[in-house]
Amino acid sequence: MSREAVEELVQVIAVTNRIPVQHIPLEKKVLFSLWVLGKQESFLSVGDRFGLAKSTAHYIFKQFINVMLTLLPQYIRWPENHREAIRQFHERSQGFPGVIGAIDGCHIPIKQPRHNAHDYYNRKQFHSIILQGICDHRMMFTDIFIGMPGRVHDARVFRNSDIYNQIINEDNPLIPQDMHILGDSAYPIMLNVLTPFRDNGHLAADQLNYNYKLSCLRSIIERAFGRLKGKFRRLKYMDVSDPIFGTDIIAVACILHNFIIATDNDDEEFDFEDLPEEPVDEDEDDDLEIENRNQGVQKRRNIVNILRN
Structure with missing residues (x-):
């Protein structure tokens, strides 16, 4: 994060007038909080680095998180115009039409919660909070849904999100x-959510070509998660036993992720490693989703034909 971006963030927070300066300058509070998010050091260690008592450090960080949450609608919002995203994705895939973004889920490891710990214990055998994200061609998040326990399947997370209902x-x-x-x-195929063909070893060349192009474009969301965890290493393991506060921290990291891209035009990428995809659970489909799925299947066939030509 450049010095200019930090200064702009300080100004953005100052305008909210929600963090009292008191005896500690606002810039110091912001730099401290960014350091906490960007490193995996303990609060005691970071507090010593900034000359802050542990209790004061915790208080400042919670202040910062609460203020940044008020900025979420400003920095993570659904685009009104998708033309540039469609153009970029079309060029990158050499012909895949109509793509405006990619969706995936990401597990953020946390300390064992005090309550309902079993629900947060995922199939990789660690406790986690799920971050569902949608990003555009710039790896900017256009929608996030955070807080579902790590044990929940991606498809169920999706069905519980506002974006699904919209x-x-x-x-x-x-x-x-x-x-x-x-x-x-892991996601259900729908009119506006396209997924790959199940590779049972008997896919036609056209279907394999479709899967390849979709996979190349869809990897943008994995790279976005990689960048998020690379910039904000606190997300590699959060020593937080309160999932609600953990959810807030993840949301703020996503806000800052978008802020950095918009401010620094940062194209740096990071390696990403997360849980492998799961087969979608189709037992929960209702009549509306079945109709929507059929429309998605037909659209996928049409795109296979477009990519063939």
Whole structure:
């Protein structure tokens, strides 16, 4: 994060007038909080580095988190115009039409929660909070849904998110019929959510070509998560036993992720390693989703034909 970006962030926070300066300058509070998010050091260690008592350090960090949360609608919002994203994704894939972003889930490791610890224990055998994110061609998050326990399947997380209800809203759909986001096979195929063909070893060449192009484009969300965890290493393991506060920390990291891209135009990328995708659970489909899925299957066939030509 450049010095200029830090200075701009300080100004943005100052305008909110929600962090009292008191005897500690606002810039110092912001730098301290960014250091906490960017490193895996203890509060005691970071407090010593900044000349702060442990209790004061905790108080300042919670202040920072609460103020940054008020900025979420400003920095993470659904685009009104998708033309640039469609153009960029189309060029990168040499022909895949209508793509406006990619969706995936990411497990953020946390300390064992005091309550309902079993729910947060995922299949990789650690406790986690799930971050569902959608990003555009710049790796900027256009939607996030955070807080579901690590034991929950990606498809169920998706169905519980606001974005799902907005997508299936027939009266006022969020995404036009000719546009879509890309997901892996853990997600249900829908009119506006395209997923790969299940590779059973008997896919046709056209289907394999579709899967390859979709996978290349969909990797943008994995790289976004990689950048997020690379910039804010506190997310590699959060020593937080309160999932609600942990959820707030993750949200603030996502806000800062977008702020940095918008301010620094930072193209740095990081390696990403997360849980492998799961097969989608199709037992929960209702009539509306079945109809939507059929429309998605037909759209996928149409795109296979487009990519063939």
